[in-house]
Amino acid sequence: MIRFLLLAAVLPLASCVTTPPETDRAPAWHLNGRLVVEAEGSRRSLGIDWQQFEQDFVIDLFGPLGLGVARIQQQAGQVTLDRPGETTITASTAEELLLLVTGLDMPLQPLRYWVRGRPAPGDVEPASIGFVQAGWLVSYGAFADDLPRRITVSRPEGKLTLMIQAWNP
Numbered sequence: 001m002i003r004f005l006l007l008a009a010v011l012p013l014a015s016c017v018t019t020p021p022e023t024d025r026a027p028a029w030h031l032n033g034r035l036v037v038e039a040e041g042s043r044r045s046l047g048i049d050w051q052q053f054e055q056d057f058v059i060d061l062f063g064p065l066g067l068g069v070a071r072i073q074q075q076a077g078q079v080t081l082d083r084p085g086e087t088t089i090t091a092s093t094a095e096e097l098l099l100l101v102t103g104l105d106m107p108l109q110p111l112r113y114w115v116r117g118r119p120a121p122g123d124v125e126p127a128s129i130g131f132v133q134a135g136w137l138v139s140y141g142a143f144a145d146d147l148p149r150r151i152t153v154s155r156p157e158g159k160l161t162l163m164i165q166a167w168n169p
Helices: 002-010 094-102
Strands: 029-039 042-053 056-062 068-075 078-082 089-091 123-127 130-133 136-144 147-155 158-168
Touching: 068 094, 078 094, 089 094
Parallel strands: none
Antiparallel strands: 029 042, 029 158, 042 056, 056 068, 068 078, 078 089, 123 130, 130 136, 136 147, 147 158
């Protein structure tokens, strides 16, 4: 169960067609909503507040009653995971942090593109309900003002669903 909770904490921080190159600098944006992580036969629902500042980000995850579960922050090429009452864990990338905390090797950088409704730069395989990139099926359930309101990212070992309640693009 601990591994599952840590996975939930780190994830909000995977014939081919190549997407057009995009700038490596993501625009600043902010979203909040609900995150549901299903893995290892368990399901966990968390509140999420994600602020993206070009390459850097701050993701706060909340449990029941708005109590803080974790803060994942990338700043100046360093990623940290802070949990109340525990030692801060530091890594050079979000993927490295996930590997340190859970033992899982998953691509996390594409998430900042996927939550904005587009594939990350690189190879993409079209799918009937979205697209496949880095081994993950990405599908969208709803849009408002050209931004996703519901995103599901899945592969056989797990599924992440993000229900966005508010955007500040």
